[in-house]
Each structure stands twice: as C-alpha cells, then as structure tokens.
Amino acid sequence: MTAELIHRLHFAFTITFHYLFPQLTMGLALLIVVLKSVALKTGSEDWDRAARFWGRIFAINFVFGVVTGIPMEFEFGTNWARFSRLSGGVIGQPLAMEGVFSFFLESAFLGLFLYGEKRISKLMHWFSAVMVFLGSWISGFFIIVTDAWMQHPVAYDRLPNGQFEVLSFWQLLLNPWGLLQYAHNMTGAVITGSFVMAAVGAFYLLEGRLQHYGRIFLKVGVIAGVISSILIIFPTGDLHGKYVARNQPAAIAGMEGLFHSEAGAGLVLIGQPNEATGQIDNPIVVNDALSFLIYGTTKAEVKGLDQIPQDQWPTALPLLFYAYHIMAGLGTWFALIMLVAAFLLWRGRLYSARWALWALLLSFPLPYIANTAGWMTAELGRQPWLIYGLMRTSEGYSNTVSASNGLFTLLGFMGLYLLLGLLFTVLIYREISNGPELKAIAVEAAHAD
Amino acid sequence: MMGFIWFWLVAVMIVGYVVLDGFDLGVGVLHLFLVRTESERRATLASIGPVWDGNEVWLLAGGGTLYFAFPLLYASAFSGFYLPLMIVLWLLILRGVSLELRNHIDVGVWRALLDGLFGLASALLTIFFGAALANVLRGVPLQADGYFFLPLWTNWQPGPQPGILDWYTVIGGVLALVALTLHGALWLTIKTSGELAARARHIVNPLCLQLATLTVISLGATIFVREDSLDNYFNYPVTFIVPVGVAASLVGIWLFNRKAQPVKAFLSSCLYLFFMLAGACWSLYPTLLPSTTGAERDITLSRAISGPHTLAVGLVWWSFGMALAICYIVFVYSRFRGKVDLGVSGH
Numbered sequence: 001m002t003a004e005l006i007h008r009l010h011f012a013f014t015i016t017f018h019y020l021f022p023q024l025t026m027g028l029a030l031l032i033v034v035l036k037s038v039a040l041k042t043g044s045e046d047w048d049r050a051a052r053f054w055g056r057i058f059a060i061n062f063v064f065g066v067v068t069g070i071p072m073e074f075e076f077g078t079n080w081a082r083f084s085r086l087s088g089g090v091i092g093q094p095l096a097m098e099g100v101f102s103f104f105l106e107s108a109f110l111g112l113f114l115y116g117e118k119r120i121s122k123l124m125h126w127f128s129a130v131m132v133f134l135g136s137w138i139s140g141f142f143i144i145v146t147d148a149w150m151q152h153p154v155a156y157d158r159l160p161n162g163q164f165e166v167l168s169f170w171q172l173l174l175n176p177w178g179l180l181q182y183a184h185n186m187t188g189a190v191i192t193g194s195f196v197m198a199a200v201g202a203f204y205l206l207e208g209r210l211q212h213y214g215r216i217f218l219k220v221g222v223i224a225g226v227i228s229s230i231l232i233i234f235p236t237g238d239l240h241g242k243y244v245a246r247n248q249p250a251a252i253a254g255m256e257g258l259f260h261s262e263a264g265a266g267l268v269l270i271g272q273p274n275e276a277t278g279q280i281d282n283p284i285v286v287n288d289a290l291s292f293l294i295y296g297t298t299k300a301e302v303k304g305l306d307q308i309p310q311d312q313w314p315t316a317l318p319l320l321f322y323a324y325h326i327m328a329g330l331g332t333w334f335a336l337i338m339l340v341a342a343f344l345l346w347r348g349r350l351y352s353a354r355w356a357l358w359a360l361l362l363s364f365p366l367p368y369i370a371n372t373a374g375w376m377t378a379e380l381g382r383q384p385w386l387i388y389g390l391m392r393t394s395e396g397y398s399n400t401v402s403a404s405n406g407l408f409t410l411l412g413f414m415g416l417y418l419l420l421g422l423l424f425t426v427l428i429y430r431e432i433s434n435g436p437e438l439k440a441i442a443v444e445a446a447h448a449d
Numbered sequence: 450m451m452g453f454i455w456f457w458l459v460a461v462m463i464v465g466y467v468v469l470d471g472f473d474l475g476v477g478v479l480h481l482f483l484v485r486t487e488s489e490r491r492a493t494l495a496s497i498g499p500v501w502d503g504n505e506v507w508l509l510a511g512g513g514t515l516y517f518a519f520p521l522l523y524a525s526a527f528s529g530f531y532l533p534l535m536i537v538l539w540l541l542i543l544r545g546v547s548l549e550l551r552n553h554i555d556v557g558v559w560r561a562l563l564d565g566l567f568g569l570a571s572a573l574l575t576i577f578f579g580a581a582l583a584n585v586l587r588g589v590p591l592q593a594d595g596y597f598f599l600p601l602w603t604n605w606q607p608g609p610q611p612g613i614l615d616w617y618t619v620i621g622g623v624l625a626l627v628a629l630t631l632h633g634a635l636w637l638t639i640k641t642s643g644e645l646a647a648r649a650r651h652i653v654n655p656l657c658l659q660l661a662t663l664t665v666i667s668l669g670a671t672i673f674v675r676e677d678s679l680d681n682y683f684n685y686p687v688t689f690i691v692p693v694g695v696a697a698s699l700v701g702i703w704l705f706n707r708k709a710q711p712v713k714a715f716l717s718s719c720l721y722l723f724f725m726l727a728g729a730c731w732s733l734y735p736t737l738l739p740s741t742t743g744a745e746r747d748i749t750l751s752r753a754i755s756g757p758h759t760l761a762v763g764l765v766w767w768s769f770g771m772a773l774a775i776c777y778i779v780f781v782y783s784r785f786r787g788k789v790d791l792g793v794s795g796h
Contacts, residue, residue, distance in 0.1 A: 060549065066502055067545040071538045073512050077527025078534055081596065084527075088520020089755040093763060096513030100767065103506040104774035108781040111499035116784055157756075163520065165756030169766075398528035400598040409535040416539060420546060427553050 006406035007079045007397035012379075013410065014071050016372055017417050021065035023371050026140055026186065027193020028058050029133035031220055036129045040122060050216050051129070052117075053436035054197070058132075059114055060427050064420060071413070079406065083386055083396030090156055090164045090172065091146045098142035106135025140189070141182055148178030150387050151378065152247055164387075180243050181378070184236040187228050188374060191334055192367040194225035198341070199364035200432055202357040210435045215351055218341075218360075222350065226342040229334040237331065238293070244381070245294045248388065249303040251381030254314040255324035256290055257283075261304040265290040273321045278305075315383040323376035330370040337363060451760045452735065452750040455518040458767065460730045462511030467578070467629075467726060468719045470504040473497040475633020477544065477571025478626070480564060483634070483652065489645045490564065494551065495789045496640035501548065503778065505541070510774075517763060521595055521753040522737045529589060529597040530581065533613050537577050544570035572626060579625025583618035586729060587611065587674050588739035591746040607674050609741045617674050624663045628725075631656040632718045635702070638711040642788050653706045653714070661699050664725070668692075671732070675739070678732040688731060694724035 032054050039047035073095060076084045084092070109131035117125050149156075155171035156164045166172050198221025204214030245252040252258070257273040257280045258265060267290040271283030288298035295302075305313055314320050337359055344350035350357075382388055386396040476497050484493050516523045527534060547566040554560060587607050589597045602612035605619075614622075634656060637649035671678050682688050701717030733739070737753055740746035754760070 060553075063502070063545055063549040066505070067542040070505070070509060070541055073509055073516075074527060074534055074538060076516065077512075077523045078531050079528075081524035081528035084516065085520050085524035085595075088516050088523055089759040090517075092513060092517025092520060092523070092755075093759065096510065096517050096763075097766060097770065099506060099510030099513045100770035100774060103509060104503065104777055107503035107506050108777035111503060111781055112784060115495075115499040119784055159756050163756060166759050166762060169762040398524075398531070398596075400528050400596045401531050405531060409531075412535065412539065416542060420542070423546065423550060427550065430553060 003399065003401070003403040003406060004394050004397050006403045006410060007401070008393065010079050010406055010410045010413070011075055014068070014075065014413055014417075016375070017413075017421075018065065018068040018072055019371065019375065020368060021061045021068065022136070022140070023189045023192045023368070024196060025058055025061045025065055026136045026189035027191065028054055028061070028197070029129075029136045029193075030190055031193050031197055031224055032058060033126075033129050033133050034220055034224070035216075036126045040126045046212060046216065049436045050213055053213070053431075055114060055129075056431055057428065059110070060424070060431070062110060064424055068417070068420070079398055079401065080386075080396050081398035081400070083391065086162055086391065087164050087387065089159075090153075090166050091149055093166060093169075093172070094142040094145040094149075098139050102135050102139035102142065106132055106139065109135065137186065140186060144182045144185060145173055145175065145178045147378070148175045148181055151181075151382055152177035153387055153390055177243060177247070180236070180240040184232065184240045185374075187232045187236050188367070188371045190224060190228040191232060192371060194221045194228055194338075195334075195360070195364050195367045197221035198225055199361045202361040203432065204435070205351055206354065206357050206361065210437065211351075213436050218350060219345065222338060222341045222345050222360075225334070226338040229331070229338040232331055233335060242294055245302070248381060250305070250308045250312055250314060251320075252294070253303060253305045253308065254317050254320045255377060255381060256302075257317075257321045258290070258302060258304040260306050261301060263291070263301040264288040264298055265302040265304075267293065268325075270325070273318050275317055312384065314381055316380050320377060320380040323373040323380060327370050327373040327377055330366050330373070333363070333366065334370070451757065451764075452754050454764065455754070455760060456730070456734060456737075456750055459511065459515050459518060460727065462507060462514050463730075464723050464726050466504070466507035466511055468632075468722050469507055470501070471575075471629045471722060472632045472636040472715075473501040473504055474571045474575050475629040475631065476636060477568050477633070478575065478630045479568075479633050479637065479649070481568030481572065483637075483648055484645065489641075492641050492645060492789045493637065494548065496637065498552075499785050500781065502545070503781065505545075514767070517759060518755055519737060519750075519753040520755060522748050525591070525595050525597065525748060526585075526738060529599055530584070530613065531598065532601060533577060533581065533599075537574065537581075540570045540574050540577070544574065575626045575629045576622035579628075580614060580618040580622040582625070582726075582729060583621025584613060585738060586621075586671060586678070586733065587615075587617055588741040588747075590742050591738070591740035591748065592742075593746065595746075595748060595752075607741075611741060617670055620663070620667050620670055624660075624667050627656060627660050627663055628718075628722065631660055631702070632715075632722065635706070635711060635715040635718050638706070639715055640789050650706060650709075650711070654703065657699065657703045657706075660721075664695060664699070675732075681731055681734060691724050691728040691731065695721060695728065698724060 032051055035047050035051035035054065038044065039051055076095070109128040112120065113125065113128040113132055116128070120128070149172065152175060153164075154175050154177075155166060155168040157167050159165050197217045201214040201217030201219075201221055204210040205218070241252075256265075257268050257271060259273075259278040259280075264287070266285040266287045268280055269284045269286060271280035271285075274281045291300040291302055292298045294300065341350060341356055341360060344353050344356055384392055384394070386393045476493060480490070480493055484490050512523075543566055547563040547570070551560060551563045551567070554563065584599075589599060590610055591597050600612045602614040603610060605612070605615045607615045607617045631653065634649045634653055638646050638653070641649065682691075698717045698721035702714050702721065705711075705714035705717055735750040736747045737750060738748040740748075755763075
C-alpha cells in the first residue's frame with residue numbers, strides 16, 4: 001500500500017465519520033428554531049418540551065461532531081503537509097474563520113441554550129437557539145468555501161516560493177462553486193434533520209406512546225422534509241450539476257459513466273462502468289436526457305472521457321459512478337415519500353396511515369447515505385487533483401509520514417470510532433426511549449422554584 | 450512588521466487556549482483525586498459544563514490562525530509531531546465523550562469508569578501540551594527541506610537527534626500538569642462551595658510551592674538546553690519584566706488564596722500562565738521552530754510567513770471576529786457567574 005493511498009483513506013474515513021454528526025446538527029438547528037418559535041408564539045409547553053428534547057439529541061450529536069471534527073483540522077497538517085505548506089495562505093483562511101466566526105458563537109450560545117434556560121428569559125432562550133443555528137450554518141459555509149477552492153480555485157496568485165496567495169478575499173468567499181455547493185449541501189442537512197425528526201415521530205405513533213409529541217415531530221419533519229426534498233433536486237442539485245459539467249467535464253463524465261462524447265447523450269439510470277471495455281454493462285438509459293439536463297436541449301454534445309487525457313480521469317471511476325447514482329436515486333425517493341406523506345398530512349390521514357409511518361421510520365438512515373455519497377461524488381470527481389488543475393493528490397500528502405505510520409493511526413481511528421459509534425447509538429436510543437417528558441418535568445420543577 | 454504582529458496574535462491564541470481550557474483540564478485532573486461524593490462530582494462537572502467546548506475552540510481557532518499565517522510551520526510541525534498529535538487527538542476525543550456520556554448514564558460502575566477516563570485523559574493532555582511547548586523551545590532535527598519526523602523518545606537526552614520525550618520535555622510536561630491542576634483548583638474555589646471548595650483551597654498552597662520550584666528548574670533547564678534563550682532579554686532589558694511578572698503572579702496566587710479572595714487568586718494564575726507563555730515566545734522570537742541540526746535550518750518568521758495580501762486581509766477579519774468572539778465569551782461567563790447551582794445540572 002502506498003503512503004498516498006493511506007493518507008487519502010485516513011482523511012476520507014475520518015471525515016466521513018465526522019460528517020454523520022454535523023449533517024444532523026445543522027439540519028436540527030433549523031428545526032429547533034422552528035419548534036422554539038412556535039413555543040414562543042403560542043406559549044405552548046409541549047412545543048417547548050419538544051425543543052428541549054431535540055436540544056438533548058442535538059447536544060449529543062454536537063459533542064460527537066466536535067470531538068471528531070478537531071482531527072480534521074489537524075490532518076491538514078499531519079497527513080497533508082506539502083499541500084498545507086503551499087495552500088495555507090488561501091484555505092487556512094476560511095478554516096481559521098470557521099473557528100473565529102462560527103465555533104465561538106455556536107459553543108457560547110449552545111452552553112446558554114442547554115444549561116442556561118432558567119437563567120435567561122424565554123425570548124433570550126429563543127435567541128440562543130437562533131444563534132446556535134447561525135453558528136452551525138456559518139461553520140458549514142466556511143468548510144464549503146475551503147472545499148470549493150480546491151474544486152474550483154479562484155482569486156489566487158502564486159508567490160515565488162510556490163505558495164498560493166489570496167488575491168481577493170470576497171472572490172474567495174463568494175466563489176460561485178461554493179455558493180451552489182453550499183445551497184445543495186445545507187438542503188441535504190435539512191433533509192437529514194427532517195427525516196430523523198419524522199422517523200422519531202413515526203416511531204412514537206407506531207409504538208402508541210407519547211403520541212402527542214409524535215404528531216408534532218411528524219408535522220415539522222414532513223413539512224420541512226417535503227420542502228428540502230424538492231429544493232435538493234431543483235434548483236440546488238440542478239444548478240450545481242450544470243456548474244460541475246461546465247467546469248469539471250471529467251467529473252461529470254465519470255459520474256454519468258460517459259466514456260464517449262455524444263450529441264444527445266443518454267442518462268444512465270442503472271449500470272456498471274466497465275473500465276476494461278470502456279462501456280457501461282447492462283445499462284438502463286433514458287435517451288437524450290443527459291444533454292437536456294446539462295444544456296437544456298436534447299441535441300447538445302456532452303464531453304465524454306475519450307476527450308480527456310487518461311492521466312486526468314477520476315481515479316476511482318466505478319466508485320464515483322455508484323456514489324453519484326446512489327445519491328441521485330435516494331434523492332428521488334426522498335421527494336417521493338415526502339410528497340406522499342405531506343399529502344396524507346394535509347388530508348389529516350398521516351397519523352393513522354401505518355404503512356406511511358413505517359416507510360418514514362425505515363427511511364431515516366437513507367439521508368445519511370445520500371449525504372455521504374454526495375460528498376464522495378464531489379471529492380472522487382475532483383481526483384486526480386487535490387487543487388483542481390493545479391496540484392495533484394500525489395504531490396500533497398506528508399511524505400515524512402510513512403505508509404505504515406499512517407496505517408497505524410488510521411486503524412487507531414477506526415477502532416476508536418467503532419467504540420464511539422456504539423456509544424452514540426446507545427445514548428440516542430436512551431434519549432428516544434425516555435422521550436420528551438422524562439427530563440422536561442425535572443426542568444420545569446426547577447423553573448417553578 | 451506583519452510578521453511581528455502575527456507572531457504575537459498566534460501567541461495570544463495560545464495563551465487564550467491555555468488560560469481557558471487550562472482550568473477545565475485542571476478540573477479534570479482534580480476530578481481524579483480531590484472530588485469524593487456524587488454531588489461533588491456533579492458540581493465539579495457543572496462548573497465546566499457550559500464552557501469547556503467553547504474553551505476548546507481556542508485550540509481550533511489558534512490552529513487555523515497558525516495554518517494561514519505560517520503555513521510552513523504548520524505543515525512542518527504537524528507532520529513532524531505526527532504520533533504525539535494523534536495521541537492528543539485520541540485523548541481529546543475520549544475526554545469530550547466521557548464528559549458528555551457521564552451526563553446520560555446513571556449506572557455507578559460506568560460512571561466510575563467514565564470519571565477515571567475523563568480525569569486520566571485530562572492529566573495526560575496537560576503533560577502532552579507542556580512537553581509539546583518544551584519540544585518547540587528545545588528544537589527539532591529539521592531537514593534541509595524544512596520537515597522532520599520525531600520518534601516518541603530516543604536516549605532521553607536533548608541532543609541533536611532527540612525524541613518527543615527527553616528529560617527536558619518531561620520537565621515541561623510536569624510543569625504544565627502542576628500549573629494547570631493549580632489553575633483548576635482555583636477555579637473550583639470560585640465555583641463550588643462547602644467541603645469541596647475548602648479542600649480545593651487547601652491544596653493550593655502545596656501546589657503553589659511545587660509550581661514555584663518547577664518554574665525555577667525549568668528556567669535553568671531551558672538556559673542549559675538553549676544558551677541563546679536569554680539573548681532577547683539582554684538586548685531589550687525592559688523585557689525582564691516578564692520573569693518579574695511570573696514571580697509576582699505566583700506570590701499573588703498564594704497571597705489571595707490565603708486571604709480567601711478566590712477570583713483574584715484565579716486571575717493571578719491566569720497572569721502566571723500568560724507571563725510564562727509570553728516569556729517562552731519572546732525567548733524564541735523571531736525563530737518559530739529552532740533546529741537542533743544547525744541554526745541555518747531554523748524555521749524563522751520571515752521564512753514561514755504567508756503572502757502580504759493574505760496577512761493584510763486576515764488582520765481585518767481576525768480583529769473583527771475575535772472582538773465579536775470575546776463579546777460572546779464575556780456574555781456567557783457572566784450568565785454563569787457565581788457558584789454552581791445543582792438545581793438543574795446537565796441537560
């Protein structure tokens with residue numbers, strides 16, 4: 001095994017595990033603001049209890065997100081030293097801004113939100129929820145800006161010593177790639193939050209207990225779910241896809257499995273890319289659809305891999321193809337099930353439609369898979385580049401850290417994260433079994449003192 | 450000029466981290482042996498519950514600042530200290546998770562396990578951080594390309610090919626352990642009451658004495674390991690105010706604790722940490738990471754600094770962002786001021 005592969009796996013594994021937590025906290029942060037707003041407006045104690053319950057789920061996820069997030073910043077230096085040395089002046093900037101602008105905000109107000117409810121007014125407590133939301137979404141923004149610069153470098157110059165230097169701060173932050181990716185990604189986080197909330201609601205209704213809260217969770221989850229599931233496809237997914245097609249033709253060709261350039265290219269729904277023969281095995285194709293999706297006309301030519309030098313092809317073609325297709329397929333399922341659920345909710349039949357509740361309950365892991373697959377699509381599509389068109393991945397890893405040192409710590413992380421995953425499951429299971437009422441009563445009793 | 454400014458801004462972030470996360474690490478150490486009953490444990494943890502992860506943000510924000518202001522230093526030091534940094538990450542993970550888990554688990558044996566884990570991870574982290582700083586002061590075997598890779602230990606001598614741990618860096622680790630335990634004890638005297646606060650106040654004296662001794666030893670050892678450590682001080686004699694400040698703040702800790710003025714004693718401890726770290730940075734300036742294999746390989750300020758535009762832009766948003774951050778931090782600490790209230794702890 002080469003050191004390059006180990007360092008790639010090291011980063012990929014730790015960031016994939018890490019992102020299981022922030023995608024929920026970013027989505028939930030928005031939904032908690034919704035719960036708190038309704039509670040504030042109506043004075044309803046139930047909605048306040050619901051907000052507190054999700055605040056506890058949020059807190060567990062937040063801590064797991066923090067402790068698995070710290071390694072990410074370190075790994076730029078530990079595992080990707082040659083990359084960091086040259087790019088620090090550019091991407092070190094948004095990474096530092098994340099700490100300065102977002103983490104201080106988020107951690108300060110989360111402390112207040114979780115521990116300070118009886119020390120502050122109701123309005124102030126609502127305000128802390130809004131600040132936590134703002135903090136977590138700002139944090140997402142800076143990370144996307146960082147990634148967007150690697151995907152689509154803008155506003156840079158090279159110093160005589162080879163280092164990259166920012167030319168325009170605003171162009172770096174307003175990188176069009178980043179804005180599109182941000183919209184798409186945050187919508188994805190809201191999908192995770194909505195599905196999880198709806199699934200817990202469905203669980204309570206199917207169980208026949210805590211039904212009152214189950215209905216609140218379902219209502220909020222399904223409404224947010226249907227909005228975000230539509231937005232993820234159109235406009236965010238659509239626009240982002242078109243932008244990728246224009247700026248990273250190799251990535252799109254790999255995602256779609258388009259080996260040969262075609263006018264009126266078809267969209268492969270299912271199939272297996274065969275690298276040896278340069279075609280898709282057993283495909284199901286919608287004719288002309290790909291040309292239409294990218295260029296708005298069925299006749300347009302889409303660049304295939306044959307027009308791209310082979311040393312610039314994405315390095316893991318089938319994986320890229322599968323990741324992208326899994327994301328897109330699940331995205332379709334999200335829109336479908338949420339539309340049905342929203343229709344039932346509107347007709348007042350959702351709470352008693354057990355088949356729909358089961359479908360919602362069983363769907364909760366899928367957004368995690370889709371978000372992960374989406375990120376794999378973005379990052380595998382960028383290969384073989386670390387900074388698109390400027391620096392290859394093979395030029396960026398720490399060559400003073402040998403493959404087996406890297407493997408040692410990778411295995412260490414795998415073991416530790418297995419343990420974390422088990423603990424996390426136990427904790428969340430307990431919170432959901434306890435439900436919104438158990439601790440709420442203790443808090444309210446303390447309030448009355 | 451930019452180099453000078455950013456050198457000290459990074460130093461400020463390090464001081465901020467050590468002063469703030471320092472007390473919750475110290476509280477973690479004390480959690481191992483000072484705290485006895487369950488209600489004391491809850492009070493201890495509640496005293497850091499709302500703030501510990503905010504304190505840890507200083508590490509991240511500091512790391513990020515270092516990354517964009519001095520990319521060469523970041524790349525070289527992080528890859529060179531690969532193994533100890535990974536251990537630090539694992540300890541940070543175990544510590545954060547055991548603290549959070551404790552809020553949710555009410556089975557005695559599990560709680561005891563988590564308490565032990567939390568305390569042990571805290572203690573090891575203080576030792577690692579102290580040793581890390583000592584590694585930077587001692588220097589590392591930099592290669593011509595600016596990189597290095599250090600084993601955990603070699604022959605325990607700070608020679609040209611040292612390990613992460615040698616007798617000098619071990620002194621640094623022990624110094625940090627004692628200093629932060631003391632810092633944590635002073636925090637507990639502010640935040641808790643009853644027997645626990647009395648016990649915390651009682652151990653301040655012996656810790657203070659140990660710390661004074663270790664401070665003198667580490668100063669001597671530093672001069673022994675790097676003869677030029679005092680050059681900056683002799684060139685600018687006014688900076689001898691720093692060691693005077695160290696001594697004065699040690700006296701302050703002892704005196705204010707005796708007079709039962711816990712807040713002033715805690716602030717003296719903050720000053721002690723500030724003077725110690727500022728003093729260490731000043732003894733290095735303008736070197737960032739000295740080389741044990743010849744001064745021409747030192748990573749210096751001018752070699753590691755980012756491009757001028759990056760730094761100019763950075764200065765604008767950094768000042769603005771940190772000013773904002775300090776507002777939130779002051780706000781949160783003021784909301785949670787006073788003794789811990791066990792009515793509602795945890796969440």
